[in-house]
Amino acid sequence: MSDSLDPDGVAAALLASISVLVRRxxxxPPGGGLTMPERTALSLLEREGPTTSSALARQVQITAQAMGATLGTLRGRGLVERRPDPDDGRRVVLTVTDAGRQALKDKRNARAELVTRALTGDTxxxxxxxxxxxxxxxLERLAQNI
Structure with a gap:
């Protein structure tokens, strides 16, 4: 196996290049004024469905208070709504609203347009x-196996 196909070398090269891409x-600029924590919470709710604030906090490894503040801002902007937990009426679950889905879509579209512009032309x-x-x-399969 050549050095360029050495798994350690491939891993290092991928991490370096993907890190630069992700940073760029x-x-x-945040679409709809969403901060990184807000985008993270919205994305998780969209991808994984309704859940509690404490479950989201555990998943992203932040305090319940920090997640509560983030979700409060999102609720205030109409991007997240609270509903009674269908399995336990004492708990509340959070869901993404249509406006929240649109805010995420707008952000993703802006990012996709950025990459599209970089791919077009003579580059x-x-x-x-x-x-x-x-x-x-x-790359998707690699991510799923980490």
């Missing part, structure tokens, strides 16, 4: 675009 994409050849397209599912 995250520099896109990448057709063959390179094909390589990037082929790498996307591999």
């Amino acid at each position: 994409v995250r520099q896109v 990448f050849s057709a063959a390179e675009l094909e390589q990037l397209a082929a790498a996307a599912p591999l």
Whole structure:
């Protein structure tokens, strides 16, 4: 196996390049004024469905108070709503509203447009675009196996 295919070398190269990409994409001005904690909470609620504030806090490894403040802001803006837990009426679960889904969609669209602009023009050849397209599912599978 050549040095370029050594798993340690591949891992280091991937982490370095993906880190730069993620940092650059995250520099896109927040869509709808969402902060990183707000986007994180909204994304988790959208992806995993209704849950409690304390469960979200545990998942992102922050204090319940910090998550409560984040969710309070999101509720105040109409992006999250509280509902009684169908399994335990004493608890409250949070869900993303349609406005919250739209705020996330707008942010994702802004990021996708940024990447699209970087891929267009003379920066990448057709063959390179094909390589990037082929790498996307591999990167997803890599992420799922970590």
